[in-house]
Amino acid sequence: MSWIAQLKTRRPSLFWRTFLLLCGLIFFSVIGWLQSFRVLSELPYSQGVAQHIVSTVNLTKYALVTVDPLYRVDLLKILAAREGVLISPRDETDKVIRIPSDGYNGLIDQLVKSTLGPETVLASSVNGNKGLWVTFDIDGDNYWLQTRDDVLDPPYGTAWLWWALAAGLASLFGATLLARHVIEPLSRLSVFATQLGQGRNPDPLPEDASTVEIQAVNVSFNRMVQDLRRIEADRELLLAGVSHDLRTPITRLRLEVELASLSEDSRNAMVSDLEQMENIVDQFLAYARRTSEDQVMVNLGEALHAAIDNARIEQDETVELKVESTDDLFIMAHPLELSRAIQNLITNAMRYGRSDDGKLRLAMTIRRSADKQKAELIVDDQGKGLPPEERERVMRPFERGESARSGVTGSGLGLAIVDRIVRRSGGSVTLGEAEPHGLRVQVCFPLLQPSALKKALKAQDKAAEALAKKEAALAKQKSAENQ
Structure with missing residues (x-):
């Protein structure tokens, strides 16, 4: 069988299956939460950005209208230096790239137009200069207001990635602990059943488990094992007793057949039957015999x-x-x-x-x-x-x-x-x-396996050394007694 066929027939362990199911549940829950957060925060965020753009345009417009013409240039410089707001005339030959009309940006565009007028244009680039560009007019003259375009960034940034990573690691750790907590009693029960099927005498399962269900299973399993051991002991005792009691009459019958005056064919047939019966008794004894070594x-x-x-x-x-x-x-x-x-x-x-x-x-x-x-x-x-x-x-x-x-x-x-x-x-x-x-x-x-083989060889060498020392001590003791 090739390794591909073995891989197909291999069953995943319950721990990994439970762990992967928990990880999948956590992953889809986080994705659903992020989607819900995005949908629920879309309108408030868009309204806030739109209000910010409208307020910036209106305040700049009113400041330019009300300021003394002598100080208008100084005002424009202050707005550019402190607020990052630039004012430039609008021309029909301007090369304009409007902001996308989907998602947050589309909703922001609608909200701004509903306040400043449907002719308002929001652009992400004008004449190759990137930023957030908004049109407005003063006394019939059209202008561009340019400000930083980071106000259009969704409220995620990069911090959420680190939080998501930390939450994912914590969730994986929790999923591991939960899967291990659930699977460990079943794994112990599986090992116990395997050892029992191999004829070993494993230690009883703990009856003080942390959950009622596992405690009930362990108690019932321990009682079942005790009953099985009792039944097996009774069966071995019965087979051994019957086999032992049958040996004496079989031996007596064989002796009588050998001494009886029978024809050769009859004697051979009867001896063959008795040997067959003795062989069956030996099989009973072999089946009932159970080594404790x-x-x-x-x-x-x-x-x-x-x-x-x-x-x-x-x-x-x-x-x-x-x-x-x-x-x-x-x-x-x-x-x-x-x-x-x-x-x-x-x-x-x-x-x-x-x-x-x-x-x-x-x-x-x-x-x-x-x-x-x-x-x-x-x-x-x-x-x-x-x-x-x-x-x-x-x-x-x-x-x-x-x-x-x-x-x-x-x-x-x-x-x-x-x-x-x-x-x-x-x-x-x-x-x-x-x-x-x-x-x-x-x-x-x-x-x-090689590691177990080395361990077994060491144990065998130690046992041989102990036996040699014991024999040497006995020989020395006998020599002393003879003297």
């Missing part, structure tokens, strides 16, 4: 070869074995349980995976997954295989395929034990179709 670092390739040696199938003339293994694939598992799982896969293949000629053509492969995050153990046979609709069912305890029920007997616990052991290591078991025919069992384990 911590998982350790295991080389999957070495575990596979050790399990093959213990099964002794290489000496079986009816077995054609092909093994392909990638070195140095380390996982976290219980060594004995992992060996039992591999041997169950081999036993399952020997029972149900033989070809029509009676031979078992078995291929066992260890490799890295496509994403380099998992180690895969693939077991292929060339038997009849399993229909797709039966593959999920046979993974449950005491279930066997239809083809397995004719001619071959068993407890139906082999694959269930494998699935249980693999899930304790955080892995998964998948049944598929081998090439050209047969059953494929694909077992996936999480690979130890």
